[in-house]
Amino acid sequence: MEQTTEIKKLAHVSSSPHFRTSVTTQKLMLDVVIAMIPAFLWGVWHFGPYALLVTVATVLACVVSEYAYERLMKLPVTVSDCSAVVTGMILALNMPPEIPLFIPILGGVFAIVVVKQLYGGLGQNFMNPALAARCFLMISFAKPMTDFSMRGAVDAVSTATPLAELKAGGSVSLTDLFIGNIPGTIGEVSTIALLLGAAYLLAKKVISIRIPGMYILSFAVFMLIFSGHGLDPYYLACQVCGGGLIFGAFFMATDYVTGPLTPAGQLVYGVILGVLTGIFRVFGASAEGVSYAIILSNILCPLIEKCTVPTAFGKGRYAELTKKLLTDNKDVKKAEQEGR
Amino acid sequence: MKLFTFKGGAHPNEGKALSENCRIRALDLQGEFVFPMSQHIGAPAKPVVAPGDRVLAGQKLGEAGGFISADVISSVSGTVKAVEPRMQVSGFPVMSVVVENDGLYETVPGIGEKRDYHALSKEEIRNIVREAGIVGLGGAGFPTAVKLMPKNDEGIDWFIANGSECEPFLTSDYRMLMEEAERIIGGLEICLQLFPHAKGVIAIEDNKPEAIAHVQELLGDREDIRVAALKTKYPEGGERQLINAVTGRYINSGMLPADAGCIVDNVATLAAIYDAVAESTPLMEKVITITGDAVTEPANVKVRLGASYQAVLEACGGLRVRARKMICGGPMMGQALFETDCPVTKPSSALCAFAHDEVAENPTTPCIRCGRCVEACPEFLVPPMMVKAATHDDLAGFEKLNGMECMECGTCSYVCPARRPLTQIFKQARKMVMADRKVKAAEQKQREAHEAAAKLEAEQKKAADQAAEKE
Numbered sequence: 001m002e003q004t005t006e007i008k009k010l011a012h013v014s015s016s017p018h019f020r021t022s023v024t025t026q027k028l029m030l031d032v033v034i035a036m037i038p039a040f041l042w043g044v045w046h047f048g049p050y051a052l053l054v055t056v057a058t059v060l061a062c063v064v065s066e067y068a069y070e071r072l073m074k075l076p077v078t079v080s081d082c083s084a085v086v087t088g089m090i091l092a093l094n095m096p097p098e099i100p101l102f103i104p105i106l107g108g109v110f111a112i113v114v115v116k117q118l119y120g121g122l123g124q125n126f127m128n129p130a131l132a133a134r135c136f137l138m139i140s141f142a143k144p145m146t147d148f149s150m151r152g153a154v155d156a157v158s159t160a161t162p163l164a165e166l167k168a169g170g171s172v173s174l175t176d177l178f179i180g181n182i183p184g185t186i187g188e189v190s191t192i193a194l195l196l197g198a199a200y201l202l203a204k205k206v207i208s209i210r211i212p213g214m215y216i217l218s219f220a221v222f223m224l225i226f227s228g229h230g231l232d233p234y235y236l237a238c239q240v241c242g243g244g245l246i247f248g249a250f251f252m253a254t255d256y257v258t259g260p261l262t263p264a265g266q267l268v269y270g271v272i273l274g275v276l277t278g279i280f281r282v283f284g285a286s287a288e289g290v291s292y293a294i295i296l297s298n299i300l301c302p303l304i305e306k307c308t309v310p311t312a313f314g315k316g317r318y319a320e321l322t323k324k325l326l327t328d329n330k331d332v333k334k335a336e337q338e339g340r
Numbered sequence: 341m342k343l344f345t346f347k348g349g350a351h352p353n354e355g356k357a358l359s360e361n362c363r364i365r366a367l368d369l370q371g372e373f374v375f376p377m378s379q380h381i382g383a384p385a386k387p388v389v390a391p392g393d394r395v396l397a398g399q400k401l402g403e404a405g406g407f408i409s410a411d412v413i414s415s416v417s418g419t420v421k422a423v424e425p426r427m428q429v430s431g432f433p434v435m436s437v438v439v440e441n442d443g444l445y446e447t448v449p450g451i452g453e454k455r456d457y458h459a460l461s462k463e464e465i466r467n468i469v470r471e472a473g474i475v476g477l478g479g480a481g482f483p484t485a486v487k488l489m490p491k492n493d494e495g496i497d498w499f500i501a502n503g504s505e506c507e508p509f510l511t512s513d514y515r516m517l518m519e520e521a522e523r524i525i526g527g528l529e530i531c532l533q534l535f536p537h538a539k540g541v542i543a544i545e546d547n548k549p550e551a552i553a554h555v556q557e558l559l560g561d562r563e564d565i566r567v568a569a570l571k572t573k574y575p576e577g578g579e580r581q582l583i584n585a586v587t588g589r590y591i592n593s594g595m596l597p598a599d600a601g602c603i604v605d606n607v608a609t610l611a612a613i614y615d616a617v618a619e620s621t622p623l624m625e626k627v628i629t630i631t632g633d634a635v636t637e638p639a640n641v642k643v644r645l646g647a648s649y650q651a652v653l654e655a656c657g658g659l660r661v662r663a664r665k666m667i668c669g670g671p672m673m674g675q676a677l678f679e680t681d682c683p684v685t686k687p688s689s690a691l692c693a694f695a696h697d698e699v700a701e702n703p704t705t706p707c708i709r710c711g712r713c714v715e716a717c718p719e720f721l722v723p724p725m726m727v728k729a730a731t732h733d734d735l736a737g738f739e740k741l742n743g744m745e746c747m748e749c750g751t752c753s754y755v756c757p758a759r760r761p762l763t764q765i766f767k768q769a770r771k772m773v774m775a776d777r778k779v780k781a782a783e784q785k786q787r788e789a790h791e792a793a794a795k796l797e798a799e800q801k802k803a804a805d806q807a808a809e810k811e
Contacts, residue, residue, distance in 0.1 A: 011664060013431075013678055016674055018672075020699065020754060021754055023755075025705055025757045078705070121706065122708060123706040208715075257709050262714060313590060313592065319592065322600055
């Protein structure tokens with residue numbers, strides 16, 4: 001007993017550094033949730049209260065299944081890191097507004113248990129859980145997952161998403177597309193609300209512009225060349241604002257766990273995403289393709305990372321630069337001396 | 341004013357307000373003074389005194405044990421009590437000379453005599469610095485005399501006085517810049533005398549605007565020495581980052597600053613050079629910061645080397661509350677203390693005592709691959725990949741990822757939202773790689789010796805056979 005009190009009096013010893021930043025995993029996750037709130041609110045306003053129910057059910061499904069799995073497997077419960085909330089939010093915002101509730105609930109359980117926990121939990125999954133679940137639901141429940149009719153909304157006329165309309169040769173209002181006055185999934189419709197959230201993430205340095213910037217840029221270039229519409233600003237704007245590209249670029253492609261760590265890798269990843277989305281939209285049967293592009297690029301991530309390890313400080317090109325600076329300096333000195 | 345900086349880094353809570361306005365106070369401490377024989381990088385010094393000897397302040401207690409080594413000099417007068425291993429801040433006992441301070445501070449003759457350094461030759465200056473036992477006072481403890489002896493004096497373009505003090509909470513360099521800038525400038529002048537082509541730069545982070553203004557005022561429009569304001573960011577004062585910020589050049593772990601035409605010395609080191617060369621005073625005291633939220637009176641104190649941290653702390657009013665963590669040096673690269681009864685050594689820069697231990701209060705969670713460590717690494721490394729290699733005992737992979745370029749600055753661990761012990765893992769892996777290299781070098785040497793012996797034997801046998809044949 002005496003010895004323990006003696007030990008308690010001693011100071012802690014640990015290896016440096018002895019300070020830690022105030023940013024935690026939980027805070028980062030909450031920031032992502034906060035950034036999705038404008039799009040979520042617009043979804044509820046635009047599609048009606050059922051959208052709220054879908055979102056709450058999906059988030060609950062994710063959180064409860066994470067808790068249950070961890071309790072069952074006798075693992076430490078990590079629900080408080082809020083990563084399951086983020087997964088639930090992303091999945092919910094990817095759901096059509098009139099989806100029968102069991103579908104997103106099943107999706108949430110699949111995302112957390114199969115895609116995330118079976119691979120070892122947070123940080124270990126190689127695919128974005130929400131997107132993998134969405135793809136699973138798309139294949140399993142093709143009809144309800146692509147039914148964008150809006151029984152709840154007053155001015156429901158069109159049931160086709162703008163991109164499907166565009167692909168079929170129709171036309172869409174760009175203003176409606178930008179504001180979000182269109183059919184689609186709960187969270188993807190309002191470009192302005194999504195950009196608001198994206199600006200928040202960028203300002204708080206939760207994400208960098210590298211992946212979304214490169215994604216949108218390379219997608220636009222791809223469409224310019226291969227879409228057959230050439231330099232048509234209206235068509236390009238519709239393509240960029242529609243089909244969940246903005247949502248995907250800023251909220252799903254930037255998922256930490258499944259994207260590359262290296263700065264150069266993030267640029268490459270963005271280009272691959274843009275090109276794949278372009279291929280799926282131009283040559284594929286469906287008018288969209290963001291989810292599949294991201295899921296496929298997730299698989300390429302380890303390879304991209306391996307090929308884009310940055311040059312260490314003072315090595316490679318930095319060493320050459322230094323050598324050049326030194327020789328230049330010598331030449332200057334020599335010239336000075338000769339000048340004298 | 342143009343701000344110099346490097347890519348990467350982090351911005352920890354500066355915490356300098358606690359002690360930045362405390363003027364340097366000289367402490368007169370009694371009792372035992374402990375002088376470890378190894379307070380520098382390189383071979384330990386050899387004790388040249390025996391128990392019972394009376395020594396004077398300024399007298400040599402230990403002699404440099406090799407080329408890369410430094411003398412150890414007594415800071416007090418008194419009787420040698422013991423020559424024995426004593427506990428260090430590192431937690432290891434090191435052979436030390438223990439002197440009981442008699443409080444008279446009797447010095448060896450000649451100390452304090454003014455010298456005109458302009459009249460000294462390069463050879464003389466270097467000898468004085470060597471004899472004064474000066475090592476890098478910023479924390480690394482590299483023998484200064486060795487640093488001042490590059491292969492080619494003509495090749496040095498820059499002499500950088502490092503006053504960036506990027507470690508949080510430390511203010512001793514700032515106080516020196518405010519109160520003893522003349523000595524720092526004098527030390528820089530002496531060093532510039534050694535290198536005909538070098539420009540002098542005093543580099544200061546912009547969170548110390550008063551220091552920048554003060555030094556600038558002292559310098560006037562001098563062309564040979566100027567001030568460089570640095571962006572406040574950790575680790576701006578790291579040698580490699582500082583050189584990069586000021587000159588745009590890059591050095592790696594296999595290079596010395598001199599290879600890129602630069603020499604960097606801490607401002608406190610330059611002041612010590614000035615004392616040694618211009619005032620015939622070897623390195624006997626140093627300014628350290630006593631700070632942290634657990635300290636009663638945070639202060640910047642000038643203490644005689646060899647004093648116990650415990651005594652210094654008590655002279656600052658002791659602890660206000662219980663300290664959970666005591667750090668020798670700054671919070672980013674300092675050494676956590678087992679106990680405070682360790683001597684102040686040449687590279688000591690501070691004693692921080694904190695009521696909270698952020699490390700223990702922030703348990704590790706899984707890596708979410710957010711990439712913050714990659715963005716922050718001032719050496720442009722990819723910590724998560726290095727961790728994977730290191731924790732799987734893949735030392736070759738660790739080296740391939742340039743793990744040996746890591747300078748253990750702690751930035752990655754600091755920025756990690758999952759509180760992963762990245763720097764700590766790298767320290768361990770780097771030690772293992774270095775140990776491996778040592779073993780391999782020894783094996784190679786043994787193999788070579790073996791082969792040489794076999795060859796010699798074969799030759800002898802051949803000669804003997806030939807001789808036998810002739811007969």
